[in-house]
Amino acid sequence: MPQTNVSVIIPTLNAGTMIDDLLTSLEHQRRVPDEIIVVDSSSDDDTRDLVRRHPEVRLIVIDRKDFNHGGTRDMALRESSGDFVLFLTQDALPESDQYIDAVLAPFKQERVALVYGRQIPRADARPAETLVREFTYGPSSFTITPQDVRRLGINAFRASDVCAAYRRTAYLEVGGFENPVLTNEDMFIAARLLHAGWHVVYEAQAAVIHSHNFTWRQQYKRNYLQGVEMEKHRDILGSAPITGEGFAMVGHTMKGLLAQGRIIDMGSFFIDCVFRYVGNRKGKIDAKRAARRA
Structure with missing residues (x-):
């Protein structure tokens, strides 16, 4: 893959306990991103102060009521400059300094439009949550092509913006994320990309630490x-x-x-x-x- 620019976008809301670690991890990747953008939904903790400790990071502040999963990410992508745009949630921490290398690797195939990574449960994850993550995000990578949609049905569209990367040209070709959308913007754009002839890759080597203990x-x-x-x-x-x-x-x-x-x-x-x-x-x-x- 020729030399390209890479942008990372992170939406935040009251991320004070985790954003510094995430930004530090990104700044110490073997392939350092060319641009990091944090879009903060008017946090009322110290999130913005912590982001400003990283002078190379661009901070965009929006009103909390204006956030939605599709529209906010779409705005940030269009503000970015990368040929490949990586999304992370504030609570997803790259497992190693090779995360960006790994999530970019499948784009060597020119029809790959979207790559999403593996989610490894946190140490404090409940036993059931650990098993669910292991089932959903296994150790083997795979590629979904348009020909797989009939066989896999809705499972062909599984993707997660917890840790995902997009080819800018493909993203813009299909019109970007739904806006507004309450959730599952990643699934809907995966469907649009596959219907348009692009490929989606699950890359197990691109791993982040992420899980939830929901009530x-x-x-x-x-x-x-x-x-x-x-x-x-x-x-x-x-x-x-x-x-x-x-x-x-x-x-x-x-x-x-x-x-x-x-x-x-x-x-x-x-x-x-x-x-x-x-x-x-x-x-x-x-x-x-x-x-x-x-």
């Missing part, structure tokens, strides 16, 4: 928003159901917890899955009702 209420809200947006974007995603993949993940996690003798965790994870399912279903139902009233 049941947080899982419900998260999956409610996913249900809303996925219903609104059926024209992009097609009619393939997501339940098959969900059942496979549940089976993998339950078996892992049983093998570890974690019976209480099995019960807790079952309830967690109920909140996920109910939230997703309620989101879809509400989105359908809203569409009928429109």
